[in-house]
Amino acid sequence: MWTVVDSPVGPLRLVEHNGAITAIEFSPFADRDGRPRGQQQDDHPVLVEGARQLAAYFDRDLKEFDLPLAPAGSDFQKRVWDQLLGVGWGETASYGEIAHRLGMTNAASRAVGLANGRNPIPIVIPCHRVIGADGTLTGYAGGLERKQLLLSLEVDGLF
Template sequence: MYYMNYQSPIGPLLLAASDQGLSGVYFEHHKHFKGSAGWQEHEQHPVLQLARQQLQEYFAGQRQDFDLPLDLSSGTSFQQEVWTALRQIPFAKTSSYAALAQEIQRPKAVRAVGAANGRNPLSIIVPCHRVIASNGALTGYAGGLKNKESLLALEKKFA
């Protein structure tokens, strides 16, 4: 596993990649980050450089979708299914946990969808910040609610 640090406009991010693709985008106090022990810092890793470039474009309002090789193998098949569905939520739009459960044709799995959403290792790239409660409230975000608010406000500004 390789990593680089990226100072984003909303705070430091740690970008991680495997040989298969980008495998992590973590905020400084990311709730489910297990640490980078044994990882190798590699500022020149091509996937990490591409991720940094695309994130810079995103924060500048020049990119709405990410085009990166992703490695989602850290998740269960259910989590990967949820993470794939998250990528279908359009820029500057939101969805609910219930709607996401419907989307993957598991309408009774709302809590499991929420848990999978919270375990998404690719913050911003796989836009779990776009999922809110059915009543419109901003709920949990592994990167912190302040960051979720900032990302939603940024997307609204550039929509």
């Protein structure tokens, strides 16, 4: 099941399967990527709660999400995404720092970056909080403009 909600970073499609959020997608939506989405169901309880929490996040009233999540990925990707959940509101971490949290060296930074870029549940799993070692914004599946907006929302409340 899925629904679409408006947000300051454009329309977001929330996808649910078996009682958990499996994806949050930025517009324009890619329907031919092979991911199962099912039918639109705006009143599904998990999707309603996801929409409510996202609205509260964008209003700066929610800093930690509490949603059932089921991102599909490799074991390594899931380990990276678990580490992203530890990067709190208003904080950032470099790809190398995430690699170190996984018990790896800086040499794994590229693999961390690739896993970060494949995160199917952005915002809730905060891949936007991962930046380059020199503090610069680096790639973001939703585009660097969205990444900057999300970081600005958290750091200084601008939007």
